[in-house]
Amino acid sequence: MNAAQQVKFYQVGSLAAGNRLLAPELRSDQSDPDRSNALTCGHRACQGCGEALGARYVLDAAQRASGGNVIAVNATGCLEVFSTPYPETSWQLPWLHSLFGNAPAVASGVAAALRAKGRTDVRVVGQGGDGGTVDIGLGCLSGMFERNDDVLYVCYDNEAYMNTGVQRSGATPPTARTATTQAVGDAPGAPFGQGKSLPLIAMAHEIPYVATATVAGLRDLEAKVHRAMGMRGARYLHVLVPCPLGWGTPSHDTVRIARLAEQSGLFPVFEALDGEVTAVTKIRRRVPVEEYLRPQKRYAHLFTPEVRTDVIARLQRAADRNIARFELAEEVLP
Amino acid sequence: MKEKPFAITLDVGSSLANRTGAWRTERPEYVHRLPPCNGACPAGENIQQWLFHAESGDYESAWRELMRDNPLPAVMGRICYHPCEAACNRVQVDDAVGINAVECFLGDEAIRHGWTLEAPQATSGKRVLVIGSGPAGLSAAYHLRLLGHEVTIREAQDRPGGMMRYGIPRYRLPREVLEAEIDRVLALGIALELGARVDDVLAAQRDGGFDAVFLAVGAGIGRRAYIPAGDSARILDAVTLLGGMEGEGPPLLGRKVAVYGGGNTAMDAARTARRLGATDAVVVYRRTRDRMPAHDEEVTEALEEGVRMKWLSTIKHADGGRITIERMELDETGFPQPTGEFEELDADTVVLALGQDSDLSLVEDVPDLAVDHGTVQVADGLMTGHPGVFAGGDMVPAERTATVAVGHGKKAARHIDAYLRGTSYRPGPKHDPAAFDRLNTWYYADAPASVRPRLELARRVSTFDEVVQGLDESTALFEARRCMSCGNCFECDNCYGVCPDNAITKLGPGKGFAIDLDYCKGCGLCVAECPSGAMDMIPEE
Ligand SMILES: Cc1cc2nc3c(=O)[nH]c(=O)nc-3n(C[C@H](O)[C@H](O)[C@H](O)COP(=O)(O)OP(=O)(O)OC[C@H]3O[C@@H](n4cnc5c(N)ncnc54)[C@H](O)[C@@H]3O)c2cc1C
Numbered sequence: 001m002n003a004a005q006q007v008k009f010y011q012v013g014s015l016a017a018g019n020r021l022l023a024p025e026l027r028s029d030q031s032d033p034d035r036s037n038a039l040t041c042g043h044r045a046c047q048g049c050g051e052a053l054g055a056r057y058v059l060d061a062a063q064r065a066s067g068g069n070v071i072a073v074n075a076t077g078c079l080e081v082f083s084t085p086y087p088e089t090s091w092q093l094p095w096l097h098s099l100f101g102n103a104p105a106v107a108s109g110v111a112a113a114l115r116a117k118g119r120t121d122v123r124v125v126g127q128g129g130d131g132g133t134v135d136i137g138l139g140c141l142s143g144m145f146e147r148n149d150d151v152l153y154v155c156y157d158n159e160a161y162m163n164t165g166v167q168r169s170g171a172t173p174p175t176a177r178t179a180t181t182q183a184v185g186d187a188p189g190a191p192f193g194q195g196k197s198l199p200l201i202a203m204a205h206e207i208p209y210v211a212t213a214t215v216a217g218l219r220d221l222e223a224k225v226h227r228a229m230g231m232r233g234a235r236y237l238h239v240l241v242p243c244p245l246g247w248g249t250p251s252h253d254t255v256r257i258a259r260l261a262e263q264s265g266l267f268p269v270f271e272a273l274d275g276e277v278t279a280v281t282k283i284r285r286r287v288p289v290e291e292y293l294r295p296q297k298r299y300a301h302l303f304t305p306e307v308r309t310d311v312i313a314r315l316q317r318a319a320d321r322n323i324a325r326f327e328l329a330e331e332v333l334p
Numbered sequence: 335m336k337e338k339p340f341a342i343t344l345d346v347g348s349s350l351a352n353r354t355g356a357w358r359t360e361r362p363e364y365v366h367r368l369p370p371c372n373g374a375c376p377a378g379e380n381i382q383q384w385l386f387h388a389e390s391g392d393y394e395s396a397w398r399e400l401m402r403d404n405p406l407p408a409v410m411g412r413i414c415y416h417p418c419e420a421a422c423n424r425v426q427v428d429d430a431v432g433i434n435a436v437e438c439f440l441g442d443e444a445i446r447h448g449w450t451l452e453a454p455q456a457t458s459g460k461r462v463l464v465i466g467s468g469p470a471g472l473s474a475a476y477h478l479r480l481l482g483h484e485v486t487i488r489e490a491q492d493r494p495g496g497m498m499r500y501g502i503p504r505y506r507l508p509r510e511v512l513e514a515e516i517d518r519v520l521a522l523g524i525a526l527e528l529g530a531r532v533d534d535v536l537a538a539q540r541d542g543g544f545d546a547v548f549l550a551v552g553a554g555i556g557r558r559a560y561i562p563a564g565d566s567a568r569i570l571d572a573v574t575l576l577g578g579m580e581g582e583g584p585p586l587l588g589r590k591v592a593v594y595g596g597g598n599t600a601m602d603a604a605r606t607a608r609r610l611g612a613t614d615a616v617v618v619y620r621r622t623r624d625r626m627p628a629h630d631e632e633v634t635e636a637l638e639e640g641v642r643m644k645w646l647s648t649i650k651h652a653d654g655g656r657i658t659i660e661r662m663e664l665d666e667t668g669f670p671q672p673t674g675e676f677e678e679l680d681a682d683t684v685v686l687a688l689g690q691d692s693d694l695s696l697v698e699d700v701p702d703l704a705v706d707h708g709t710v711q712v713a714d715g716l717m718t719g720h721p722g723v724f725a726g727g728d729m730v731p732a733e734r735t736a737t738v739a740v741g742h743g744k745k746a747a748r749h750i751d752a753y754l755r756g757t758s759y760r761p762g763p764k765h766d767p768a769a770f771d772r773l774n775t776w777y778y779a780d781a782p783a784s785v786r787p788r789l790e791l792a793r794r795v796s797t798f799d800e801v802v803q804g805l806d807e808s809t810a811l812f813e814a815r816r817c818m819s820c821g822n823c824f825e826c827d828n829c830y831g832v833c834p835d836n837a838i839t840k841l842g843p844g845k846g847f848a849i850d851l852d853y854c855k856g857c858g859l860c861v862a863e864c865p866s867g868a869m870d871m872i873p874e875e
């Protein structure tokens with residue numbers, strides 16, 4: 001439970017960004033009129049981009065947690081492309097970009113350089129999309145983990161290679177339509193039984209800190225960034241960031257869709273220390289997976305021309321498994 | 335060209351040069367909507383706004399906001415039937431916000447701390463006569479006085495308050511509370527003449543040199559129904575019984591009392607009878623419980639206190655300590671029809687609670703003033719057909735509650751004020767409703783409603799102590815904070831936080847937010863994630 005939740009405040013609880021009745025230090029970093037806006041206006045992300053939102057949430061919190069001393073290392077992907085078309089940059093912090101697949105290695109290098117210079121006050125955040133992280137960058141990332149390099153690596157998971165036109169990645173969920181998993185044939189969309197969970201892979205490295213979050217849970221996300229920044233060594237944060245373009249959702253629905261991913265159980269939100277799950281965010285208003293799937297055009301083939309109850313049931317089983325495995329259901333008092 | 339660091343060949347620029355606002359086809363805007371509670375309050379209180387102050391523990395500001403519309407919060411917090419709560423959007427989440435309980439708390443705080451209002455000088459030079467000191471008359475006098483007029487109230491009884499004193503029993507409205515709030519109204523410099531029945535309104539206006547009159551004589555005559563009765567039958571009406579409670583000795587009723595009627599007055603009469611020592615108090619009503627005009631809460635409280643109910647029954651005859659009742663049956667239209675089956679019941683007294691009529695003798699000779707079905711006809715601005723003579727409360731066609739009466743008093747005051755200034759009063763345009771489907775309730779923490787404590791049952795049937803008690807400070811605060819601020823910004827910062835383009839600027843406490851249209855792409859996230867529905871998307875031209 002974070003401090004904000006202990007305050008007996010029932011008007012908005014601690015779920016909204018701010019709260020005029022809370023002491024300013026108990027409000028979210030995002031509600032601060034003087035927040036750092038690490039990613040500033042004028043970037044070319046789509047309307048309602050979850051990745052742009054998530055990156056600002058994370059980096060503003062990281063800067064707050066480290067007195068503004070953060071260097072960011074970015075993999076290739078939307079986040080890099082929409083923020084830095086020459087000669088403009090949206091970044092208001094030191095920021096490096098090298099390649100699609102090597103961001104974790106570059107971040108390790110920056111951390112090593114800082115160590116050599118004795119600058120332990122300056123912290124390193126590596127970041128990339130799901131393609132850059134779970135696929136092409138995985139070797140570098142695994143190395144960064146096993147060496148326990150002093151980097152917080154953040155994956156902004158929009159569940160496909162969005163920048164190059166929505167191709168399937170290792171984080172694309174089963175049945176989702178992408179450019180490379182078309183909605184055709186008996187089993188349309190991405191296949192069942194493929195793909196991987198990078199949070200679980202990270203946990204297998206037994207690094208100090210692994211956590212998941214979404215752009216629908218600002219308070220939770222910020223608390224996790226602060227916790228991670230309070231530690232040293234390799235840390236990993238996996239943030240679900242809906243993509244209106246790739247998912248086929250209205251731009252105003254980005255946060256709602258992320259919330260439904262959480263509330264359906266399809267995206268478990270948890271925290272793990274040294275490879276053990278230590279906390280989960282309970283589901284507050286549970287919904288069937290259908291409520292999450294239906295508004296997204298990438299799942300349209302599950303509903304037209306006929307409703308694929310068999311496929312939806314299979315996805316529901318996956319959600320139920322998450323709920324059982326991570327104990328996401330609210331305890332029912334006897 | 336500027337000197338560049340080693341290995342840097344290009345100048346950097348900021349993306350602020352890229353005005354992404356040009357992408358927009360719709361823009362967000364901040365709006366105010368009418369919360370359903372406000373819309374349903376007969377006194378027109380700005381409930382959402384006074385709860386906003388109460389939420390921060392600033393009870394005095396909350397009370398002052400409430401007092402802009404209603405001069406009797408401690409009374410209302412006890413006897414109002416709170417249609418606001420029935421309309422409250424929170425009903426669709428868990429339970430209504432306990433608006434009435436918080437109102438009561440604020441009213442009591444004001445009495446405890448002695449908060450008062452400054453009256454302006456009576457500068458208008460106009461004088462208004464208010465006839466009747468019930469809630470309608472008191473409210474009109476209060477608002478007229480605050481608008482700068484000189485006001486005199488004439489009251490036939492020897493104490494002010496109307497039905498709040500001579501109808502509503504003390505166990506629902508302690509008289510200290512009533513006195514305190516009436517005294518505060520009068521302290522604004524309103525003249526009250528007691529025992530001053532007005533028999534001819536135009537004569538009174540002329541003789542006293544009044545520029546306008548507000549009639550608020552209520553409906554104080556208990557309706558009698560013809561019941562064949564023997565000589566020894568004791569029959570009285572509920573208004574006489576309840577009014578008698580304010581006199582020297584309480585009325586003598588006997589051990590067994592039958593109350594005839596199914597409204598709130600019947601409940602009050604039966605519950606009063608229990609407290610006066612009746613071992614058996616029976617309400618005889620010709621329809622069923624769900625068709626009773628009495629509010630469910632009052633019926634429940636009466637039943638808890640041992641009042642018995644005879645539904646589907648009419649009284650056919652009364653004599654010598656016994657009554658004959660006939661069983662009724664509802665026909666398809668829900669109308670009760672006699673069945674020819676009879677039953678006898680012991681009853682030392684029969685109390686008639688069959689409604690009240692107004693004594694309108696004082697307006698008999700007023701030209702152009704129309705009376706229809708025993709009520710005075712008024713136009714939208716509550717003026718009767720006779721210029722300068724206004725009327726409100728129970729004597730005009732409307733729902734007969736104290737809160738409606740207070741609302742009439744306020745409305746009439748505004749129109750009288752305009753009349754006296756030779757203008758006409760036009761209320762500002764109403765905001766569109768803050769419907770439930772505009773809210774994003776995810777952000778409101780789960781918080782079940784608080785319950786007002788009740789006096790223990792033994793003391794309820796033996797004393798006239800107050801039954802429904804107030805909330806303590808922390809519970810009142812909790813209850814206020816359950817409000818979702820429907821349709822009005824409460825500074826949760828969600829819009830500011832959730833914009834992927836940093837296009838919203840926070841202007842500081844109480845100052846709201848600004849949208850930077852140079853960068854707003856019109857995604858609509860701020861609007862979708864606004865908990866209270868205080869934003870709209872509107873198409874760009
Ligand atoms: C038993 C009972 C219980 C009730 N309970 C509730 C309740 O819980 N909640 C609620 O909202 N409402 C309740 N009501 C209804 C509420 O009391 C009335 O709707 C309200 O009091 C009407 O206000 P009024 O100012 O129009 O008239 P009244 O309150 O009736 O006041 C009229 C005043 O005018 C005076 N008057 C009359 N004729 C003259 C004259 N010729 N000259 C000078 N003075 C005159 C009368 O003496 C009286 O004081 C109840 C009513 C009764 C009878």
Ligand SMILES: Cc1ncc(C[n+]2csc(CCOP(=O)(O)OP(=O)(O)O)c2C)c(N)n1
Nearest residue numbers: 076077078100129130131132160161162163
């Ligand atoms: C080695 C290499 N292969 C391919 C590319 C082309 N490329 C650029 S961004 C990108 C996809 C990025 O996807 P992801 O990491 O998920 O980030 P997103 O754009 O979805 O945020 C690809 C394939 C590249 N830049 N480098």
Ligand code: SF4
Nearest residue numbers: 371422423817818820
């Ligand atoms: S939640 Fe608050 S503003 Fe909304 S209807 Fe209820 S009391 Fe009124």
Ligand code: SF4
Nearest residue numbers: 833854855857858860
């Ligand atoms: S969230 Fe930002 S970009 Fe989107 S509509 Fe609101 S102000 Fe405009």
Ligand code: SF4
Nearest residue numbers: 823826827828829864
């Ligand atoms: S999101 Fe919050 S701060 Fe913004 S308008 Fe709505 S209530 Fe006000």
Ligand SMILES: [Mg+2]
Nearest residue numbers: 129130160162
């Ligand atoms: Mg991606």
